[in-house]
Ligand SMILES: CC(C)(COP(=O)(O)OP(=O)(O)OC[C@H]1O[C@@H](n2cnc3c(N)ncnc32)[C@H](O)[C@@H]1O)[C@@H](O)C(=O)NCCC(=O)NCCS
């Protein structure tokens with residue numbers, strides 16, 4: 756079974772993914788893959804520099820994430836341009852990693868895809884698990900984790916579909932407002948209902 760794990764920025768996907776790995780399941784992380792495909796000299800990085808200018812490449816050849824973040828989180832059109840370049844490369848690399856896990860004997864693989872709905876990847880998974888959180892807690896956790904002020908954090912949150920929309924498209928929702936322990940209990944209950952966990 757391929758399970759898509761999604762939510763919104765700072766809703767708790769990585770926190771849930773860590774619990775999933777502790778339960779013994781493999782997780783393919785789109786954010787990690789998104790870093791692999793823009794490593795120095797990767798084709799996607801060349802295309803991004805051609806689109807946004809060479810100054811998004813640092814002296815060591817790596818992508819200046821801060822600069823690209825500033826460009827795309829405040830401009831929907833530029834964000835779409837970046838997505839059109841990087842998402843196909845991410846999808847290809849994630850499918851490769853998924854198939855590696857399946858061929859090494861795992862029956863269930865989790866795909867941690869923040870933009871599963873935005874990049875219409877719902878069809879690539881059997882079940883969708885959404886990690887949701889209240890807007891106040893999401894903003895507070897994002898500001899604390901990324902050291903952003905409220906408007907920077909809100910720009911990132913607003914660049915994605917609202918969590919209320921994602922909950923509607925979910926096969927199951929984990930409400931992550933409480934403690935990590937309460938989140939773990941919800942996850943284990945859902946995985947037992949899906950007969951993924953006995
Ligand atoms: C724009 C970039 C360079 C900013 O890097 P930075 O290190 O500051 O942020 P980071 O990568 O940790 O992203 C933080 C969160 O922002 C959100 N986010 C990232 N990219 C996007 C995007 N294109 N659209 C909307 N939200 C996004 C995700 O929730 C992500 O978890 C980086 O996010 C990036 O390369 N994004 C494009 C790749 C992508 O779409 N990733 C999501 C995979 S589904």
Ligand SMILES: Nc1ncnc2c1ncn2[C@@H]1O[C@H](COP(=O)(O)OP(=O)(O)OP(=O)(O)O)[C@@H](O)[C@H]1O
Nearest residue numbers: 763764765766767768769770896900931933934935
């Ligand atoms: N239940 C919780 N209780 C307290 N803090 C939490 C809880 N869940 C997550 N956090 C914290 O909130 C922040 C965001 O969580 P996390 O990084 O898991 O979200 P995410 O969805 O993976 O974010 P992103 O999409 O930006 O990668 C982190 O600092 C994390 O430690």
